[in-house]
Amino acid sequence: MSEDNLEITSEEDDLFEHYRIVADKGQGLIRLDKYLSLHVANASRTKIQNGIEAEAVKVNGQPTKASYKVKPLDVVTLSLPQPPRDNEIIPENLTLDIIYEDDVLLIVNKPTGMVVHPAFGNWTGTLINGLVYHFQQLPTGRNGEGRPGLVHRIDKDTSGLLVIAKTEFAMTFLAKQFSDHSIERTYYALIWGEPKQEQGTITGNIGRSAKDRRVMDIFEDGSQGKHAVTHYKVVKPLRYVSLIQCNLETGRTHQIRAHMQHIGHPIFNDTVYGGDKILRGTSSGSYKSMVENCFTLLPGQALHAKSLGFIHPSTRQWIQFDTDLPPNFTAILEKWENYVNYQ
Incomplete structure (x- = not known):
């Protein structure tokens, strides 16, 4: 399903159509509740099942069961009593760094x-x-x-x-x-394992997975997706994990996360790309406790956009900015260093 097939509309009726999703021509058979959980952001399967029970979800204009298997070109709609939210952005007094x-x-x-x-x-x-x-x-x-x-x-x-x-x-x-890809963007990431080469370039088109729209797949033959290039360099090998520097030549959705998974080194604690479980070392004892403690310290994937450089719109001069790793990122690095040094 292309992004263009997901529409947000409203109707003058008791219910307002929030989503209209047209299944791809190549869509494999999949349960309706699971299909919607993959296509509606931040909606739990329980909420979706309740919506189906309440007949807020229809397939080809008809209410159906959660177990219904979505087929190619099925039109799935989700209608709710309140109208979809408009594009108004509410100002909030948030702390910004x-x-x-x-x-x-x-x-x-x-x-x-x-x-x-x-x-x-x-x-x-x-x-x-x-x-x-x-x-x-x-x-x-x-x-x-x-x-x-x-x-x-x-x-x-x-x-x-x-x-x-x-x-x-x-x-x-x-x-x-x-x-033009002339912006300089440097990321630091903690990945599972130590790459065979200390530095390298990962290429491979990136596009959305046909199985799960939240995940990006790599298409090496170039038949699908968009051209993507990531350059990486190992900054600090730590036996089970490595701190690496990544420079983006292109900027695709989830580019570093998808590329690192593709070469067998998912980013540490990346729940979408398989980095949130022990992929190197033993799965028991003090090592397991240390890794789980690191997972707890870091709420998401260990990935930080560290530096940014570009030509200033007014001065036409190159300007460069850099920032330190967040405290929780630094904390898990120290835990890995201590573990490796004293084993």
Whole structure:
């Protein structure tokens, strides 16, 4: 299913259509409740099953059971009593770590766990809600779709640097650099295992998985997805895990996370790409306790957007920004170093 097949609409009726999802031509048979859990963000399977029971979910215009097997080109709709939320962004007085600001842009250090922009299930508490409060007005970007000043984004559980445009010209100027891949972006990640090569380049088209829309797959033959290139270098090998530096040549959704899983080294504690379980070493004793303690310390994947460099829209000079690893990231690094050094 392409993103264009998921529409948010409303009708003048007792119920308002929130989702209309058209199954792909190649869609394999899958239970309706599971299908919706893969396509509706932040909706638990229990809530979906309750919605199906209440006949809020219909397939091809007819209510059905949770066990119904979705087939190619089925039209699945979800209707609720309240209308879908509009694109209004509510200003919120959030604490933002702004490390640089001038008349045309700012650089913010986003913490782990903060969503970048409002979307289904995350209408408040996002970076954009905080920025709208911080400024009276920001450029809205493409078709006024509710992402003021946003030129790029990073995942909810990835921490680090983002550049925010404060003028339309700055937004266009910066977007061109992202499009040309001339922006310098350096990430630090803790991965499982030690790569055979201390540095290398990972290539492989990235596109959404046909089995789970939340996951990105790698297509080496180039038949699907978008061209993606990640350069990596091992900064500190720690026997069971490694701290690596990644530089993005392209900027695809989940690029580093998907590429590292593809070469057999998922990012530590990445719940989507299999890094949230013990993949190296024993699964018992003090080692297991230490790893589980690290998982507890870090709420998401161990990935941090550490540095960002680009040509300034006004001065036309190259500017570079860098930030330290978050305290919880540093804490788990120290635990791994101590464990390896004293074994």
